[in-house]
Amino acid sequence: MLGQGIAKGLLQTARNLVATYVDKDRLPTIEYPEERQKLPEATRQFPFLVHDGDDPSKGLRCVACQICEKECPPKCIYIVKSKDKRVDYKGQTQFYPAVFDIDVSVCMSCQICVEVCPFEAIKMDTAFEFSTPDRFGALLLDKHRLAKSAAHYREIHPADAAESDAVMAAESAKAEAKAKGDAEAKAKAAAAKLAAVPNVSPEAQLPPPNSGSDSPTMPM
């Protein structure tokens, strides 16, 4: 009968209207500034610089190798390498970035800088509220604004951070083994030298073949 469909439709929409007042699931809007949705773990916005320890000015992992600067497709990273070296968190003497700027108005969030960095020093952040009345200055993030702690990284991307930590642990283990190998080799060489003093042979001057199989590099 003519009109039946209209009545049915009216009933349907009325049900919707009432449901939004009764049923929380029927009003799925999240009212943003007050309420927030939990971001999915894979969220990424702009890169940040990871630092270990509490002091961002000392703990930056970045050694200013400038690989990311060269690889960034839109060329939004600007790095000035330091003139001097300083002792980093591992106790090694390294260069550090005197200037490290990322223009987030240009950055396209491609994550290439993260992929190419050999030092686990740059990672993607989830912060997205960058709205500002200043178009230029406020969107050019310097190293102070970019620096965030490793704890922050573990919090926003737990799985990735665990992976990254594993890589770092493996590397430092490698470095330690190497240092140990070095020390052993040195000790051996010294012993050999000592033993060979009365009867100097040319072979004994050479360093012994590397004994540790987990140490890939030759001691120098």
Add this chain to the structure above:
Amino acid sequence: MTSPDQIFVSAKEWLVALFPAALQPMVGALVSIAAIVAVYPAIFALTTVVERKLLARFQNRPGPNRVGIPFTKIRLAGFGQFAADGIKSLTKEDIVPRDADRVVHFAAPIVLVVPALLALSVLPVGRNMAALDLRETGLLFFFAIGASTELSVFMAGWSSRNKYSLLGAMRGIAQMLAYEIPLILSSIPVVMIAGSLSLVSIAERQSAVQWGVFHSWHVFTPWGLAGFLLFLVAACAESNRTPFDLPEAESELVAGYFTEYSGFKFALFFLGEYLGLFAVAGVATTLFLGGWNAPFTFLDWIPSWMWFFGKLGSLVLFSVWLRATLPRLRVDQLMDVAWKYLLPMSLANLVVAGLWHFTAAWPAALRWPLSLALLAAPHLLLGRGFQKRFGPRVYRYAADPRPAPANPAA
């Protein structure tokens, strides 16, 4: 001490009495005009917010709920929105296309708003509360004024020199002319039964008591019910409300006949449309829903003007509900509804009203079924054809010359 029912009437009398006798008619008219110009735009402002909020709820959204009092944290659940919208449309740049006919372009929104306000002036909004009681011609005046909005639509569409505006105006004219006829025909039974064209006396007539506690609203009769529904459909079309919003179909015509309007003139069009909606809702209330009468005699203590505006508001809310439910008609379907359904149905309703008038002495058990049958039969007969026309369309294509693909099962 005056009763709350007559509070506005007495206030006006008191105000008018302050002036010398020679000026009194003029002051009285001015007071009424001021009331109309203040009250209906205020309802319009409220309606814009309520409509947006309700539409949002129909679509499972919260709707506007932010704008409250500026510089405070008070949000008023978004009811400050109309002020923000008003300021926005007042301060926006008023663009007139270079090739437009400036004079006509300027006049069109005024030609829309002024008749709408005039039409509102004949509505009896309460007991003794009609700004303009035209004893001989009330309803006729209303329809005559209402018809002049078509002029505004065409002025706007034509003067803009824009194809979308013109298409919208053409559609608007076709639609309004087509629906004017069922609109008037469906209200004629009321005039036949009431024996008067005056809206004031039509409203007064419905305060008679029937079945003990009911006021005899016209909608409580077979012809009244059918007339009310027909009037509602036609009124929706007259005020360009969804599902009859073809003249301003956003998805097809940008904004229809007011595509080229911006700023305050656009706001005037908006206002005019809503005033038109209030006017037809007010007339539907007066003709069929008992005007300012309460439904039951024991509710008579509620002031009459509250009843009128309550009913008007309910009809407006119903039109929001319709808007949230029904999709827009196609142009040919629109014409079908007017000429092949509403027109014959309103003619049938005239017959039923005549029958009702001449069978006043018959028992209700005979009168009611007979009248309802006389209405149901044409409804069913006319509706049969519509089922086919409004159902899913079957598209026919030219024969495919390629051989049919081999049946994989074979």
